[in-house]
Amino acid sequence: MSLSEELEVLRNIPMFSDVAPTQLKLLAFTSQRLTFAAGQDLFRLGDMGDCAYIIISGEADVLVDKDGTEVVVAKAGKNELIGEIAILCDVPRTATVRAVTELTALKIPKDLFFRLIAEFPDMGVQVMAELARRLHRTTQQLTEALAKLEDR
Amino acid sequence: MEPGIFKFILRHSLRQQITILCLTVGSFPFLYFSLELPKIIINDAINAKDFPKALLGAEFEQIPYLLLLSGVFLALVIVKSGFKFCINIYQGLLGERMLRRLRYELYSRILRFPLLHFRRVSPNEMIPMITSEVEPLGGFIGEAIALPAFYGGTLVVIFAFVFIQDPILGLAAISLYPIQGYLIPRLQRRVNELAKQRVRAVRETARNIGETVSGVTEIHVHDTSQYELAKFAGRMGRIYEIRYEIYRRKFFIKFLNGFLGQLTPFFFYSIGGYLVIEGDLSFGALVAVLAAYKDLTPPWKELLKYYQRQADARIKYEQVTIQFQPADMMDEALQTTDPEPDERLSGDIVATNVRLEEEDQVKIIDGVTFTFGLDEHIAIVGSGASGKETLAMLIARLIPPTGGRLTIGGRDLADLPESVTGRRMAYVGPGAYMFSGTVRENLMYGLKHRPLRPAVYDEETAPIRARALQDAVLAGNTGLDPRAGWTDYAAAGADGPESLRVLAMALLDLVEMGDTLYEMGLRGTLDPGERPEIAERLLRAREATRERLKAPDMAELVEPFDETKYNDNATVAENLLFGTPVGAGFDIDNLAESPYVRKVLDQVGLTSDLLEMGRQVAGLMIELFSGLDPGHEFFDQYSFIEAEDLPEFHALLGRITKEGLEGLGADDRNRLLSLPFKLIPARHRLDQIDDDMRARLLAARRTFAAELPEALKPSVEFFDAEKYNAAASLQDNILFGKIAYGQALSAERVGAMIAEVVNELGLRDEVMEVGLDYEVGIGGTRLGIGQRQRLAIVRSLLKRPDLMIVNEALTALDDAVQTRILRNLIAEMKGRGLIFVSPRAKLAREFGRVVVMESGRIVEQGTFTELDREGTRLHELMSAG
Structure with a gap:
């Protein structure tokens, strides 16, 4: 896949819908495109992170550690942004992400990610919305879990 | 050292000075005769009538006689110049030799300075003293005696000549010299004083600059740049003032001297003219006196200049040497004495009331007494200011105690030559200094005490070495040959370089440095001519790698080099060259500028396509990177064009739009061509390099190799699947390909x-x-x-010391590693002495005996179990961390 094709992919991701084409091009040019084999980790729980990923093709599991065994808590697929929490708030990776199929992703360096958010507030809003959605989902799951506990 | 420069000169070069003096005196008769001759020519040849004249049994008419005399005059001039030539050469030689002796003496003194002295002097002062400050002394020393003798003698000869012509004229000529002789030294004295001040001021400035460089962080964090600038300006002002004052006084002396000198002709014209008119002096004599007088001014001026230079040199010499005479300098014999054969340390190290006070009465070590066996392992612990590090340095004889006695096996430590302390004892401090050179050279450093095996010289080099040795000895330098075999294999228990290497490797494992060394090795190169067997095996590793890369999950990680295929993970330049550049001829970053590469491109018709590619790349770079700050890290990481060059390329593109690619000048073409050369298709994912382009670049690769002129062949080593590439790293040789972009963790997996x-x-x-x-x-x-500290340990272990002192020398390593290495060290030193000084009291657990220091005293001593209980200082130190 060439740079111009990647640009098309990026343009179709909602989060980047109103980032200027030049900036998107810079994003594509400076990001490494990586291929992961099925079963390979994009990153592991507890590692320090310096980049986020945008999945271009393929699917991945999001895993957390529960009493020493890994539990799938979510799935990630095409056009999704993952790994942004570690670079947004400088904490270790909060989960392991593992490719389920062969997976291609753009690796976005932290620096560029912040730059884009600073320059394109709308993209910031999109990232916020995504984070809020996840928080909402987590809160819901927490409520359900609490309810189950009380039921016992 | 000799207290004054003249003492130094007489002591070390008296004979040579006398030789120069003899040459000088030998030239005087010729000088006198060359002064006398003009008079004879005028009076006897030009103005005389009584020809023919008889000379040496032959008769001469006027013209031949004149020509004969002129010929003699010419011969005299040649002889005079010949003398001057010889004297100058000899003086230059002598000056250099004495300068060399002086520098050697100063440097050798640095090696004998007491360690504490280095706190008071900075290298920023010492370096210029040995290099630039003494430089003018060489010139001076060569002529120190001969110049005043020559010009003084010349003056005397000229005076004698004038006196013989006419005593009154002679008196007139010298009448003013006593006045000059009285005035000038008095004026000069003040100039000398100023010159001393100047030397000091310049030196202080040097130290000041050195401090600024070392302390620049402090200057930034405290916003004191203006203060520092003001201080610096102040110093400059001081130097300026001194200099100005020196100039004023110096030139006043010159003026006075010049004026007094010009008074002399006044006497010549008035008195001499009178005498000629009265008939008491011949006209020829007056002309000769005037000619002699003309010759008189230069020597007089030279003498005055010499006088000022000797004052200068004297001051410089004193100001430099005084800095190299600290109190308590080590006796030279301690460094030059050779050890007894098979000398070993044995018995106990005994300290009796050892004290160390600094100049201001501060007690660092305050009455320490102990007896350590040379087979004991001892930990010395204590807080930061307890004096434990200093005690270690005292035992290593790096600092002499100011009171008390330290003995080893009954011998006073202070009397042991370095050939014993530096071979039988080992000391590793926290700094772990490494000298520039290879890891190997640094490890062997502790084995190079004396030359053991003479260097081998062939017919051509032997005389060169003989001369160098002779020169060194004449200049008072050591005659030891730096090219000789210095490494003492036997001391390490080895019988040659190979077994020493094996020993060193084992010790490197002991400090857990194997992996680091392996990484270094992969990045290093190997000369297959020297180690054909290893190169052969590396080629087998290449083969094995190729096999492994056939596995489906590995194949994508590496793109191997293939002469017939374009490598998408390499740059265009690398694809074109298809080899490793040797030297600067085909430097990969500037390949586009190589005339031969350009010729090849023209030949295969690629130039215009590459220019067009360059135009597109430049356009993309401008589009992507123009909006970034010039200092942005993306420029380094991603851009093909540096930030400051972007506007230039912008203008270049403008010119192309106007005039087309054909209208570009040579510079513009170079600039544009360099861009596509950096392209890596797999990494940059630009569409420019399609299959057609790949095929054409391959054609260029073939042409490049096929038509490479003989002269350029050594500049590139081509990739050859069956051949070891001496210019490439071990890793590149094994891999024989490029790690692929776009594969997750490819570098780690390939590693x-x-x-x-x-x-x-x-x-x-x-x-x-x-x-x-x-x-x-x-x-x-x-x-x-951390790596330096480990190497320093190995360097010390390699000489198999009887006593090893490890003074906070593992501090850069984390606790776990430190403990592991320490255990290895203890096992290695079994049966021999080990003193371990550490701020981490917990490590004392590993030792048979523990010494606890506080405020320069030993407060606790005993086994670890004895001391490890509530209420002891050791316990307190351990719980503190």
Whole structure:
């Protein structure tokens, strides 16, 4: 896949819908495109992170550690942004992400990610919305879990 | 050292000075005769009538006689110049030789300075003293005696001549000299004083600059740049004032001298003219006196200049040498004495009331008494200011105690020559200094005490070495040959370089440095001519790697080099060259500028396509990177064009739009062509390099190799699947390809695969051996402090000391590693003495005996179990961390 094709992919991701084409091009040019084999980790729980990923093709599991065994808590697929929490708030990776199929992703360096958010507030809003959605989902799951506990 | 420069000169060069003096005196008769001759020519040849004249039994008419005399005059001039030539050469030689002696003496003194003295002097002062400050002394020393003798003698000869012509004229000529002789030294004295001040002021400035460089962080964090600038300006002002004052006085002396000198002709014209008119003096004599007078001014001026220079030189010499005479300098004999054969330390180290006070009565060590066996392992612990580090340095004889006695096996430590302390004892401090050179050279450093095996010279080099030796001895330098074999293999228990290497490798494992060395080795190069067997095995590793890369999950990680295929993970330049550049001829970053490459491109018709590609790349770079700050890290990481060059390329593109690619000048073409050369298709994913372009670049590759002129062949080593590439690293040789872009963790996985192959083929030792040739950089800066500390331990262990002192020398390593290495060290030193000084009291657990220091005293001593209980100082130190 060439740079111009990647640009098309990026343009179709909602989060980047109103980032200027030049900036998107810079994003594509400076990001490494990586291929992961099925079963390979994009990153592991507890590692320090310096980049986020945008999945271009393929699917991945999001895993957390529960009493020493890994539990799938979510799935990630095409056009999704993952790994942004570690670079947004400088904490270790909060989960392991593992490719389920062969997976291609753009690796976005932290620096560029912040730059884009600073320059394109709308993209910031999109990232916020995504984070809020996840928080909402987590809160819901927490409520359900609490309810189950009380039921016992 | 001789207190004054003249003492130094007489002591070391009296004979040579006398030779110069003899040459000088020998030239005087010719000088006198060349003064006398003009008079004879005028009076006897031009103005005389009584021809023919008889000379040496022959008769001469006027014209032949004139020509004969003129010929003699010419001959005299040649002889005079010949003398001057010889004297100058000899003086230059002598000056250089004495300068060399002086520098050698100063440097050798640095090696004998007491260690504490280095706190008071900075290298910023010492370096210019040995290099630039003494430089003018060489010139002076060569002529110190001959010049005043020559010009003084010349003056005397001229005076004598004038006196013989007419005593009154003679008196007139010298009448003013007593006045000059009285006035000038008095004026000069003040200038000398100023010159001394200037030397000091300049030196202080040097120290000031050095401090600024070292303390620049403090200057930034405290916003004191303006203060520093003001201080610096103040110093400059002081130097300026002194200099100005010196100029004023110096030139006043010149003026006075010149004026007094000009008074003399006044006497010549008035008195001499009167005498000629009265008939008491011949006209010829007056002309000769005037001619002589003309010759008189230069020597007089030279003498005055000499007088000022000798004052200058005297001051410089004194000001420099005084800095190299600290109190308590080590006796030279301690460094030059050779050891007894098989000398070993044995018995106990006994300290009796050892004290160390600094100048201001501060007690660092305050009455320490102990007896350590040379087979004991002892930990010395204590807080930061307890004096434990200083005690270690005292035992290592790095600092002499100011009171009390330290003995080893009954011998006073202070009397032991360095050939014993430096070989039978080992000391490793926290700094772990490495000298520039390879890891190997640094490890062997502790074995180079004396030349053991003479260097081999052939017919051509032997006379050169003989002359160098002779010169060195004449200049008072050591005659030891730096090219001789210095490494004492036997001291390390080895019988040659190979067995020493094996020993060193084992010790490197002891400090857990094997992996580092392996990494260094992979990055290093190997000369297959020297080690054909290893090169052969590395080629087998290449083969094994190729096999492994056939596995489906590995194939995508590496793109191997293939002469017939374009490598998408390499740059266009690398694809074109298809080899490793040797030297600067085909430097990969500037390949586009090579005339031969350009010729090849023209030949295969690629130039215009590459220019067009360059135009597109430049356009993209401008589009992507124009909006970034010039200092942005993306420029370094991603851009093909540096930030400051962007506007230039912008203008270049403008010119292309106007005039087309054909209208570009040579510079513009160079600039544009360099861009596509950096393209890596797999990484940059630009569409420019399609299959057609690949095929054409391959054609260029073939042409490049096929038509490479003989002269350029040594500049490139082509990739050849069957041949070891001496210019490429070990890793590149094994891999024989490029790690692919776009594969997750490719570098790590390939690294692991190479390690597997290397281990399977039993090549790890060989790779590590290449790592021994890793250049550590100046002061070892290419190594981390932890690596330097480990190497320093190995360097010390290699000489198999009877006593090893480890003074906070593992501090850069984390606790777990430190403990492991320490255990290895203890096992290695079994049966021999080990003194371990550490701020981490917990490590004392590993030792048979523990000494606890506080405020310069030993407060507790005993086994660890004895001391490890509530209420002891050791316990307190351990719970503090």
